[in-house]
Amino acid sequence: MADLGLLVDSIEERSGALSALGYRVRFDLTDGGGILLDATGGTVAVSIAEEGEADAVMRLSSDNLLKLVEGRLSPMMAFSTGRLKVQGSQGVALKLAGLLDQ
Template identity: 45%
Template sequence: MTDLAAITQKIASAVGENSGLGKRIKLDFGDDGKILIDAANVPNVVSNDDGPADTTVVVSLDNLIALKQGQLDPMMAFMSGKLKVLGDMGIAQKLIPLLKG
């Protein structure tokens, strides 16, 4: 699972129709693209659109994969600048289980 389409599909499956997040979250991979999770409405929608979000997580695709595989600790990634959160940190923390799934 190394390309954006596969990651988007996996996240969409993990989010389902109602993730309970209640917000819009964007994963920003820079030049590799974006994933927008619109969990403000039910059913939740996951797309590769770029739009406004309550929280944006900026991370490289390689680091996202390392997080998913347990090779990179989310807190260490944040503290070392490999992962940046713009907006509500609480929402970003709720997203972690969905990314690991």
Template identity: 40%
Template sequence: MTKQELVQKMQENQAWVPGKTVKLDFGDQGVILLDGAGSQVSETDSPADTTIKTSWDDWQKMAGGELDGMTAFMTGKLKIEGDMSNAMQLQGVLAKLRG
């Protein structure tokens, strides 16, 4: 899946935390902004309540269920800046994408 396909799928599945902004930062692969306040998903790099930093490869593994989010966090493959509770809520949102 490409990043643009992921943005599209997240938009269709309303993959955001209501009223909050969460940025997925993939480093050199760019960002995806999940804007729960504006009810949209985009590739806009703007400030967010929570920023989740991980590599695109590790993200793909987590999305595919090969890598547990908590394990990724504990081993430093996933970094969270800002409001941690938004990141926890996002796990449920991402489960919908797999479903």
């Protein structure tokens, strides 16, 4: 299980690319906890939050989230193999996947 603080730091390191997202995404971690990515207004804020309004909610393990952020797991592969489940806007999830693949 990846540390939530490490996950937040890893996502913040990608904030340059993620600032183009323009939406709020919540990562519900299957092994406990959650992270809210707010990329509205041209800035990126990442916080530990198990609840919060979001345009899309992505449910996956903390280890798989770390692999996604570090580019070691393709978002499409994670989705197609069931390691990633999406609730809410599929369009926002696809846009986030494209930004993570850069």
